[in-house]
Amino acid sequence: MAGAIKGVHQIGDGARSHSGAAPVSLAAAADIAVPTEAARRRTFAIISHPDAGKTTLTEKFLLYAGAVVEAGAVKARAGHRRAKSDWMEIEQRRGISITSTVLQFTYRDHVVNLLDTPGHRDFSEDTYRVLAAADAAVMILDVAKGVEAQTLKLFEVCRARSLPVLTFLNKYDRPGRDPLELLDEIEALIGLHPTPVTWPVGVAGNFRGVLDRRDGSFVRYRRTAHGATAALEERLEPGRAAGEEGSAWHQAQEASHLLDEVGATLDESSFRAGESSPLFVGSALTNFGVRHVLDAIVDLVPPASPRADAEGHLRPLGAPFAGFVFKIQANMDPGHRDHLAFVRVCSGRFVRGMTLVHEPSGRLFATKYAMSIFGSERDTIDLAYPGDVVGLVNASGLQIGDTLYEREPVVFPPIATFAPELFATARPRDTGRHKQFDRGLAQLEREGVVQVLRDPDGDPVPMLAAVGAMQFEVFAHRLEHEFGAQAHLTPAPYKAARRTDRRTRERLRDVRGARIVQRADGTLLALFESSFHAQRLEHDHPDWCLDPVLSAGDRVS
Numbered sequence: 001m002a003g004a005i006k007g008v009h010q011i012g013d014g015a016r017s018h019s020g021a022a023p024v025s026l027a028a029a030a031d032i033a034v035p036t037e038a039a040r041r042r043t044f045a046i047i048s049h050p051d052a053g054k055t056t057l058t059e060k061f062l063l064y065a066g067a068v069v070e071a072g073a074v075k076a077r078a079g080h081r082r083a084k085s086d087w088m089e090i091e092q093r094r095g096i097s098i099t100s101t102v103l104q105f106t107y108r109d110h111v112v113n114l115l116d117t118p119g120h121r122d123f124s125e126d127t128y129r130v131l132a133a134a135d136a137a138v139m140i141l142d143v144a145k146g147v148e149a150q151t152l153k154l155f156e157v158c159r160a161r162s163l164p165v166l167t168f169l170n171k172y173d174r175p176g177r178d179p180l181e182l183l184d185e186i187e188a189l190i191g192l193h194p195t196p197v198t199w200p201v202g203v204a205g206n207f208r209g210v211l212d213r214r215d216g217s218f219v220r221y222r223r224t225a226h227g228a229t230a231a232l233e234e235r236l237e238p239g240r241a242a243g244e245e246g247s248a249w250h251q252a253q254e255a256s257h258l259l260d261e262v263g264a265t266l267d268e269s270s271f272r273a274g275e276s277s278p279l280f281v282g283s284a285l286t287n288f289g290v291r292h293v294l295d296a297i298v299d300l301v302p303p304a305s306p307r308a309d310a311e312g313h314l315r316p317l318g319a320p321f322a323g324f325v326f327k328i329q330a331n332m333d334p335g336h337r338d339h340l341a342f343v344r345v346c347s348g349r350f351v352r353g354m355t356l357v358h359e360p361s362g363r364l365f366a367t368k369y370a371m372s373i374f375g376s377e378r379d380t381i382d383l384a385y386p387g388d389v390v391g392l393v394n395a396s397g398l399q400i401g402d403t404l405y406e407r408e409p410v411v412f413p414p415i416a417t418f419a420p421e422l423f424a425t426a427r428p429r430d431t432g433r434h435k436q437f438d439r440g441l442a443q444l445e446r447e448g449v450v451q452v453l454r455d456p457d458g459d460p461v462p463m464l465a466a467v468g469a470m471q472f473e474v475f476a477h478r479l480e481h482e483f484g485a486q487a488h489l490t491p492a493p494y495k496a497a498r499r500t501d502r503r504t505r506e507r508l509r510d511v512r513g514a515r516i517v518q519r520a521d522g523t524l525l526a527l528f529e530s531s532f533h534a535q536r537l538e539h540d541h542p543d544w545c546l547d548p549v550l551s552a553g554d555r556v557s
């Protein structure tokens, strides 16, 4: 990839310079203060329904950051990735993205890390893990569709993490819904208070530009051929805008006054608390409004900041290196059959080759093979700072949520798992291939593709648990294509899961329709054939342990 996209992941043989322009030596980089580098980092994920414009907007970010000269590269690269990968056949068939990757580029002397998330509710758990590594999210909504039911779960996941969320109302070049109505919808369905920073001038379909509510000016755009280069932009003061745009301008101003009256104005502290969402309108296709969002990422998204450890103590940015694993992926590319761990840097300076301590095992972990990852493409990464993501190769001993640190011990909190809603027992179709089946099951469990539940009383048939049905599909596909074992999945009648303990387990022995299973980490779960049943028991026996939170951390469902 190096060379194809200027400024993206070109850490290469030398670290990037402070300005991101030319490589500097590692010795010189060592003089750069870690907190200064952290302050330049903006790490965020895009959350959107498939087709809302995530790929297009990503590409336009690169265009405006000067990382590509003409838009078109990301799509081409995404196509390349799909053509190359193994289990991505499902992605291609369904038009969704399952794998997550990380894109890094510089903009206005800041280093922007964009973490990709699967765009489908069935992979909400995966999204949740990626969001653990992000400092903010950009939510894209198609102006014609608004908040789509299928995606609601992803947005809820964002809310559960109290992440700051920027909203982009996309596709304004086409006929769409009334933006005021969309604001109500965001507030009602997601519980986020939208605070428009820009407002459309001209109705969707005849979109002229935006009213910038920060100074009342009009930003008028003219599109370029196929939106391949930046839109031509002109800033007009309100008097001239009124003269040239007439009623379209007056309507935008009226809407803006109305928004002032109801208090829908930018408020940085509630944005940082994950309560309000600065909203921008535009069209990723024609590049209208794209620069505003990118500027907001630099100006509003919090920089990488000290992270709390499992006991709630903040690890200073300048402390020795520490980070946590938020994603594990094996066999991403048939050409590299390996285990990759994605690590979010939380403190200190990562220098490739350093030896780290792995918590909880206490074993040493060598980082000779550290990579930046975008799809199936990888570049060696030599240096990274808080906010960055490092891909560690040959990481078969690492698990999601594990901490890696240098010198000063730290343990970051575990990443919560979701209460699964779908269950199926899994057996190998061909009993002669049970070894391959077991190996695949263990690996896919480690990656969090599905949760694997076992009977503590001896039934050897494992039960798979998932949030969405497509997780089972990915499981079966990968088991067959990567491990050579076909699975026979039989739906199990359970609908709800609760974390429980040994004492409650004894009580539940006499309860019809309840079943006790255990996860690999030892957690006991009680499964119920209806959520109602679980709720009734919670109500009737407040002293029993029936916790909808499946691991330490926050409640997500």
Ligand code: G4P
Residues within 6 Å of the ligand: 048, 049, 050, 051, 052, 053, 054, 055, 056, 057, 075, 119, 170, 171, 172, 173, 174, 282, 283, 284, 285, 286
């Ligand atoms: P995704 O990654 O969220 O799934 O969405 P993606 O960017 O691939 O966009 C989905 C479709 O919506 C694409 O059309 C894309 O061109 C279109 N699109 C994205 N942003 C805008 C916009 O601002 N205005 C309009 N009118 N369309 C937009 P496609 O026909 O599926 O693909 P393509 O042939 O254009 O590549």
